[in-house]
Amino acid sequence: MSVTKALEGAVGWLTLNRPDKLNSMTRDMVETMAAALKAWRDDAAVRVVVLTGTGRAFCAGADLKAGNGAAAPQPGEKDSLDVIVDFFDTLRNFPKPVIVAVNGLALAGGMEVVLSCDIVLAAESARLGDAHSNFGVFPGGGGAALLPRKVPDNVARYLLFTGDSLTAAEMKTYGLVNEVLPDAELTDRARALAEKLAGKSPLVLARMKRVAANACDKTTADAIRHELLELRDHKRSYDIQEGLRAFAEKRKPEFKGY
Structure with a gap:
């Protein structure tokens, strides 16, 4: 092939x-x-x-x-x-x-x-x-x-x-x-x-990539607004809760991507 x-x-x-x-x-x-x-x-x-x-x-x-x-x-x-x-x-x-x-x-x-x-x-x-x-x-x-x-x-x-x-x-x-x-x-x-x-949160990386990919085509204010909207959604995710628990428990997080 x-x-x-x-x-x-x-x-x-x-x-x-x-x-x-x-x-x-x-x-x-x-x-x-x-x-x-x-x-x-x-x-x-x-x-x-x-x-x-x-x-x-x-x-x-x-x-x-x-x-x-x-x-x-x-x-x-x-x-x-x-x-x-x-x-x-x-x-x-x-x-x-x-x-x-x-x-x-x-x-x-x-x-x-x-x-x-x-x-x-x-x-x-x-x-x-x-x-x-x-x-x-x-x-x-x-x-x-x-x-x-x-x-x-x-x-x-x-x-x-x-x-x-x-x-x-x-x-x-x-x-x-x-x-x-x-x-x-x-x-x-x-x-x-x-x-x-x-090993990172796939959800975090996907959201970071989406914001970064569009940032150069936006004003600074619009790019930051996009980031804050993504953060608002991310705060409801499993991965952020898992990351915070892992930090508190001093262990490696096990992210699931949702």
Whole structure:
């Protein structure tokens, strides 16, 4: 399979497994990832998702050769853009924490996957860039729309216009990458971080993610109001009561997500 799906406790792993093609994404791969995310979104047992790749690339973007050979859709059928939009909408709006472990090159659609995740871990050998302009391709997974929200505007324009890539260390200085790790330590660090997040209240994390995702599109007053409304609902939850009991009893809380 070109995408490997695995569950480790409360953590769902999606691994791009097409190393001979730099994990470039085919339609089947995109549909597989979207379906897995939708299933895990509705599965309370899955609390965190990790995306990574095999080989020297995380993902070099869409498989342009496969796209050029695709037959035109019949009336009423989804075309490739519909499939891409569905995947990225599902990923960006996923209510649980998503960690991306960038094991190598992340270009074009691969960079757009990175932009859609919550926490970015990267191997020292990784390089990240937009690359669409190198082949006259226009981004469709949020590249031009999201990159200026994640890094300084002039850095975003440089990456978009030149098609060049930057090192993981450089992207960390610009705020896109959270941690840069030796290549051999990347997977273990992603696993440890995912397990740490899986032990938190899934309800708290979902509510934090919802407020944070919308904060930049609101005034400060509206963002704070949103936070207070979420807090009002959260005060009625099992998880806050369990957390307070655990604190008083000096034990580890056992959250249930409601």
